Amino acid sequence: MKGSICNSLAIPLLMCMGAGITISGCKSNDKKEETKPETFQIINPVAVDTTFIKEHVAEIQSVQNVEIRARIKGFIEKVYVDEGKAVRQGQTLFTISSREYQQELQRTKAVLKNAVAELKMAEIELENTQKLLDKNIVSQAELEMMKAKVDAMKAKVSEAQSNEAQANLNLSFAEVKAPFDGIINRIPNKTGSLIEEETLLTTISNNKEVFAYFNISEKDYLDYATSNGEGKSKEVSLVLANGAIYNYNGIIETTESEFDKSTGNIAFRAKFPNPENLLKHGGSGKMLLKTELKNAMLIPQKSTFEIQGNIYVFVVSADSTVQQRKITPIARLPHFYVIEHTLTANERVIYEGIQKVKDGDKVITETVSFSQSTNSKIKRK
Numbered sequence: 001m002k003g004s005i006c007n008s009l010a011i012p013l014l015m016c017m018g019a020g021i022t023i024s025g026c027k028s029n030d031k032k033e034e035t036k037p038e039t040f041q042i043i044n045p046v047a048v049d050t051t052f053i054k055e056h057v058a059e060i061q062s063v064q065n066v067e068i069r070a071r072i073k074g075f076i077e078k079v080y081v082d083e084g085k086a087v088r089q090g091q092t093l094f095t096i097s098s099r100e101y102q103q104e105l106q107r108t109k110a111v112l113k114n115a116v117a118e119l120k121m122a123e124i125e126l127e128n129t130q131k132l133l134d135k136n137i138v139s140q141a142e143l144e145m146m147k148a149k150v151d152a153m154k155a156k157v158s159e160a161q162s163n164e165a166q167a168n169l170n171l172s173f174a175e176v177k178a179p180f181d182g183i184i185n186r187i188p189n190k191t192g193s194l195i196e197e198e199t200l201l202t203t204i205s206n207n208k209e210v211f212a213y214f215n216i217s218e219k220d221y222l223d224y225a226t227s228n229g230e231g232k233s234k235e236v237s238l239v240l241a242n243g244a245i246y247n248y249n250g251i252i253e254t255t256e257s258e259f260d261k262s263t264g265n266i267a268f269r270a271k272f273p274n275p276e277n278l279l280k281h282g283g284s285g286k287m288l289l290k291t292e293l294k295n296a297m298l299i300p301q302k303s304t305f306e307i308q309g310n311i312y313v314f315v316v317s318a319d320s321t322v323q324q325r326k327i328t329p330i331a332r333l334p335h336f337y338v339i340e341h342t343l344t345a346n347e348r349v350i351y352e353g354i355q356k357v358k359d360g361d362k363v364i365t366e367t368v369s370f371s372q373s374t375n376s377k378i379k380r381k
Contacts, residue, residue, distance in 0.1 A: 041352040042316055042365045045299050045343045052291045052331045052338065056268075058214040058238065060283035063271070064180055064206035070199045071173035072096060079191050085177045087204070094201055098174035105167040112160035119153035182206040183277070196315050210272050210279045212238060212250060214287040215265035224291050236270050239286040246285070248273050297343065298336045298370075299327065302350050311337070314350040314357055315364055322350070324359040327367075 040206070074097040108179050116171055120272045126146040132138040182204040216224070234253075238246040250272035270287065272279065304311050315325045330339035343349070348365065350357065357363060 039364045041368050042348040043351045046370045047295050047297050052293050055286040056214040058212040058285045058287040061211045062205040062281040063209045065281045070195045070202045076193045081184050089180045091178045094176040096174045101171040108164040110168045115157040115160040122150045122153045175176045212270045237288040296338045316348040322357050322361040
């Protein structure tokens, strides 16, 4: 009985001793962690000459894209081409029923022939009247009447010639030909369709080269136009709708002469070669407009944080005190902000751990080089 009481008292005692050892060990570890201060990586902003590339939505248009419309009324007798096929300049695309125009041409030719015959008769009469006047057989008035008759016959001949030319022209309109080398688009009216004058037959596009139109803001325009030296490069790249970079660079050819009052933008036009016929009229993409930046002050985006739409960094002063500093980005590069010169190259900016500090904290720092602060490379000029 006595042994069992001792045993029952010993177990709680051992448990308490174990708990005391455990608690003591936890306190020891906490104290050890508290004595080890955290070190924050810092960097210095850097000023470099680099390039800034900005995307602008672009609209693709063929250098030539025209509507092919009927010039006369009639039935489409035959369609010689198919949609999406290439054609050559002067190639016949459609024929429109032309029997009535052929008949009209024959009629005008007959009228012209009759007018020419009447003119010859009038000229012979004029010649005879002149001879009779020379012999004083007829009066001067009769000669003048014959001259007027000849003039009237000449006018009739001119009118008949004009009618014949118009009939020839109308007949030529029955055969619709390609105005230039290009690609045929949708053909809404097929063989046998009755069409009116000005009916749309198809459109044709010359896609050997294409135009890319894009709008930029007044600020971007001024940044581009006032870039120093080679900053006025006219060469541009195009990102296709699927995100791929187009294989050929384009050249900026011209800009509009004024800004759009409703948007504040101005339009640019670039021309791209299209030897593989990849780009189509009506397509879209993104224009990559490159501008040279001189002495641009760069800061890693990782070093920044945002409060109510403003961008800030933590700057470490000489006495290791953290100061919150507002910066103004003027451009965004991959992994970097280009900022106004509100920071100097000698100031120390916290790179790692900005979420762990606040304004006024004292910190221990270690400096890392700017090139080590990010895996991306700065594209220098």
